[in-house]
Amino acid sequence: MTTHYLVLSALLFAIGAVGVLSRRNAIVVFMCVELMLNACNLAFVTFARQHGNLDGQLIAFFVMVVAAAEVVIGLAIIVMIFRTRRSASVDDANLLKY
Amino acid sequence: MNGTINAPSIEYAQLFPVLVVFAAAIAGVLVEAFAPRHLRKSIHVPLTLLTLAGAFIATVVTALGGLPATPVAMGAIAVDGPSLFIWGVILFLAFISTLLINDDEQFVAQAAAVPGSADEEDAVRSGFAQTEVYPLLLFAVGGMLLFPAANDLLMMFVALEVMSLPLYLLCGLARRRRLLSQEASVKYFLLGAFSSAFFLYGMALLYGYAGSVDLKAIGQALATVSNQETLLLVGMGMIGVGLLFKIGAAPFQAWKPDVYQGAPTAVTALMASTVLVAAFGAVLRVFWVALGNLDWDWRPVMWGVAILTMIAGAILAITQTDIKRMLAYSSIAHTGFLLTGVVATGAAEQNSKALSALLFYLAAYGFTTIGAFAVVTMVRDAGGEAGHLSRWAGLGKRAPLLAGVFAFFLLAFAGIPLTSGFFGKYAVFTAAVGGGALPLVVVGAVSSAIAAFFYVRVIVLMFFNEPAADGPSIAAPTTATSAVVALAAAVTVVLGVFPQPVLTLADQAASVLFIR
DSSP: OTHHHHHHHHHHHHHHHHHHHHOOBHHHHHHHHHHHHHHHHHHHHHHHHHHTOSHHHHHHHHHHHHHHHHHHHHHHHHHHHHHHHSOOBTTTOOSSOO | OTTOOOOOOOOHHHHHHHHHHHHHHHHHHHHHHHSOHHHHHHHHHHHHHHHHHHHHHHHHHHHHTOOOSSOBTTTTBOOOHHHHHHHHHHHHHHHHHHHHHOOTTTBOSOTTSOTTSHHHHHHHHHTOOOOTHHHHHHHHHHHHHHHHHBSBHHHHHHHHHHHHHHHHHHHTOBSSSHHHHHHHHHHHHHHHHHHHHHHHHHHHHHHHHHSOOBHHHHHHHHHHOOSOHHHHHHHHHHHHHHHHHHHTOTTSOTHHHHHHHHSOHHHHHHIIIIIHHHHHHHHHIIIIIISGGGHHHHHHHHHHHHHHHHHHHHHHHHTOOBHHHHHHHHHHHHHHHHHHHHTOOOSHHHHHHHHHHHHHHHHHHHHHHHHHHHHHHHEEETTEEOOBGGGGTTHHHHOHHHHHHHHHHHHHHHTOTTSHHHHHHHHHHHHHHHTTOHHHHHHHHHHHHHHHHHHHHHHHHHHHSOOOTTOOEEOOOOHHHHHHHHHHHHHHHHHHHOOHHHHHHHHHHHHTOOOO
């Protein structure tokens, strides 16, 4: 019965990955990364259920903490670039190339 | 008995180098919070240097006390020969990077002030620079120490993030050309977070396959679990993406030139040397310990990645016009050379030969890289460092010593005999031939030749072109910067002329391979 949850997790991960590649606003890109991390959490919890051990549930907590730390750093960086350029679009950040 | 929870046993003595670095990082945060502004730097610099030196000494003492046979901290961290060698190298390199970072010309006065605003002018006039770089550096170094020593994937993921998150911030703190620096920070952060998500999903799939994230348990599950190949192979691929991104192997190399160019040069020196060492340690542990029995499946992919990385690094470097970008592509090419050692697996004896070669190469390359970036910090224009290659024309006539040292570093990158780069390449390619990867070595030799072309081009530019009338000024180096350049040059010479002690040390570290 756990298959459904794994399919859902794979779908969420894919939606997140497509979002990262196609969206232009850095905040939305970042939210898509968070979606991918949560897809991982769902997979961990499902596999924990499947194997009957607690490792996966424990890992999900670690991932939440890491994701929270990542939000702190990420929003700081995105706000910094928004204040400088008045835009959070990843297409506008194009000074470094070739 | 039900309901009792046993406290985990932690081997504090063996983990001392890691713990002391994290303790100093937290102390650094407290200094930021409570010390008055004018005192902060004079507290941070000695604290950081003493911590890194102390952790280095503790690593040496641990290594002299004999290697433990089992992982410590309930099986989460493996303090074995390769870990200790890598710790020593990282701590030494971080120590000399700190000497470079100890230069107020590198870091922004007030990161929160918008570039070009009145706030920024005020901040610059105050004469201070952000001192948060020191605790951030220590957190990153702590993560780097844990990353290659992690014996389960959860510890590895947490260490990966502890290493990366401070680096994302450090990239955005350059004093000059702040728009470039901030852009580098955003790019590094978004791509790094994306690749971490891949690592994490791969970890989830391997957990689904093996029922554990312990590297040894995954290795054992390869023999016992059947009918789950999809989970295993997709999981391995996704973990591979996360790790190959961190070492900057093609096709995941795109961040490297942007980040290396935009970041403050002192931070670039730190990233180009220590992060590469740490990430290669983690790559080896995942692919040799957990997935070692699956080498028939991952070896062909790694072959492709290694070839692509060597060729892409060498060819794209030719077209570069910025010195830091050129060094970044050179770093990509070196990643490819190192990957030829990763695929050179076989019997235990062959593995330890390849591992020893990789350890020596990483140490030699790390010192040369820091030296090269230290020279870059000294060649300056009015607006900061003179990045464009045309500005370096005729440098040999205006500053012969500096240009000579830089030319020497470039020759070491190219792997000319009598430099450390020669023995590094020789050792890795010999191991690769022993592991049956002769075609890879041929590609490696060809791309070395291509790479030599653009190194020599810079040397010709420096020595045989007329200097521009309004050429860049050579900043009088601080004592610390001159010490870094001198030390890096000395190590490059010594490892090139008399490499035996370090080779022996790497052999000893690699002799029993990774413990499980």
